[in-house]
Amino acid sequence: MLENEILKNITVLYAEDESIIQEGITETLNLFEINVLCAKNGQEGLSIFKNFSEKIDLILTDIKMPKLDGLGMIEEIRKIDKNIPIIITTAHQETNFLMQSIESNISAYVLKPIDIYKLKESLIKAIESKILKEELIEKNKKLEIEIQKNKENQQIIETQSRFAAMGEMINMIAHQWRQPLASIGTASFNLKYKLLSNKFNLETAKGREEQTLFFTQKLDEIEFYVQNLTTTIDDFRNFYKSDKKLINTNIETPIKNALKIIEKDLEANNIKVELDLESKKEIHIYENELMHVFMNMLKNAQDKFLEKNIDKAKIQIKTFDTKDSVEIEICDNGGEIEEKNLNIIFEPYFSTKKEKNGTGIGLYMSKIIIENNHKGNLNVCNKQGNVCFSIILHSMI
Known part of the structure; x- marks a missing residue:
């Protein structure tokens, strides 16, 4: 000054x-x-x-x-x-x-x-300190405003992420329900057709036995498919539970639970999943949040496979233990990420799927879940033509 x-x-x-x-x-x-x-x-x-x-x-x-x-x-x-x-x-x-x-x-x-010169020097130092304090106070006020804005933006992003994930979930529920509902419809039609067309001679013991056997078989099929629908609802309901509690478990649990939800969709699109789950350590995790991370990565890989018409599409999931952590590696053969995008892929609203309504918040939320909520690390790299996501979570030991 x-x-x-x-x-x-x-x-x-x-x-x-x-x-x-x-x-x-x-x-x-x-x-x-x-x-x-x-x-x-x-x-x-x-x-x-x-x-x-x-x-x-x-x-x-x-x-x-x-x-x-x-x-x-x-x-x-x-x-x-x-x-x-x-x-x-x-x-x-x-x-x-x-x-x-x-x-x-x-x-x-x-x-x-x-001494006037000493007095002037003292005045300058004193008022300069006051000005710096006032500037610091003003900067702190602006910083608090920015922090509040960031919190509000974070809440908006989290809400958008939840709605986006919910939309994908609904699509997967619809896909998983389509086949059981079709089977229930077929079984019901066959029951009604046999009954109305008098296909069984109820005047004979053999006819009555055939009808009982047929009806029992079809009702068992309907019961099986209804149970399948109920299980699907339970899986998705558990995924969206609002309670947030740390549990001690092996990383295999949230991975398999995520696969249980999306595997029908992957199978329908001829996408193979290879598992190499060697990790045995227990870790403190928010299970549903990690399921969200794995679901997002699997869904992203699926979308990329479909967009590029990848033949022999494959996702590899590996887990292994290190001295004080658990590492997860998720790779797919859907092609590498452009080098210019590697450093910005986790930024909010960045997406390579905008033409297909990509929100650009899935990987951003995954980063938040891994690094903020679990104090771990999430990174991405290209490896021999594949895209590989690496997750490190600290173990209990």
């Missing part, structure tokens, strides 16, 4: 009982373009400060003054404002004055007769 500018137009409360000294110092301060409010003693200075505290930038005061000395005035001012810069001018060098002034958070201590 420029010395001539930093003092310009500041307002100083100056308390000094010797009028000659006060007039001389005031005239000098005016040369620096400083506004001066003068007081003849500490009591008058305290009264001026109470009336104009918002306008006063700095206090310059003598110690020895009638009615209320400088230290008494400072003590009362500190009850109102703990941070305003204060400079003491005095002809006394007693240790007790110095100690009292230090306890009162004094910015500088200038001895009489006053």
Whole structure:
């Protein structure tokens, strides 16, 4: 900061009982373009400060003054404002004055007769410190606003992620229900057709036995398919449970639960999943959140396979233990990620599927879940023509 500018137009409360000294110092301060409010003693200075505290930038005061000395005035001012810069001018060098002034958070201590250059230097340092504090406070306020905005944006992204995942879930439910519902419809039609067309001769024991056998078989089929539908609902309901509790389990559990939900969809699109689950360690995890991560990566791979018409599409999932962590590697042969996108693939709203309504928040949320919620690491790289996601989670041991 420029010395001539930093003092310009500041307002100083100056308390000094010797009028000659006060007039001389005031005239000098005016040369620096400083506004001066003068007081003849500490009591008058305290009264001026109470009336104009918002306008006063700095206090310059003598110690020895009638009615209320400088230290008494400072003590009362500190009850109102703990941070305003204060400079003491005095002809006394007693240790007790110095100690009292230090306890009162004094910015500088200038001895009489006053050296104008030293006084100016003390004024600059004191007001510069005040300005820096004010700038820091203002930056902190702006930072708090930005933090709040980030929290709000995070909530919006999480909500969007949940809706996007829910839409994908509904599609998978529809796909998994299509075949059982069709089978139930076929079984019901056959039952009705056999019954109405009198295909069984109920007058004979053999006919009645054939009808009972046929009806039992079809009703068993219907019961099996209904149970299949119920299981599907349970799987998806568990995935969307709102309770968030850490559990101790092997990483194999959330991987297989995620596969249980999406495997029918993968099989329908001729996508092969190879598992090499060697990890045996237990870890602290939010199971449904990790299921969300694995579901997102499997779904992304599936979308890429379908978009590129990949022949012999394959996803490989490996887990293994290291000294103090569990590592998961998920690779697919759907082609590498462009090098320019490797560093931004986890950024919110980045997507290579925009033409197909890609939201660009799945991998971002996966990063949040792994690194913020589980204190792990999530990375991606190209490996021998494949895309591989690497997840590291710390074990309990």
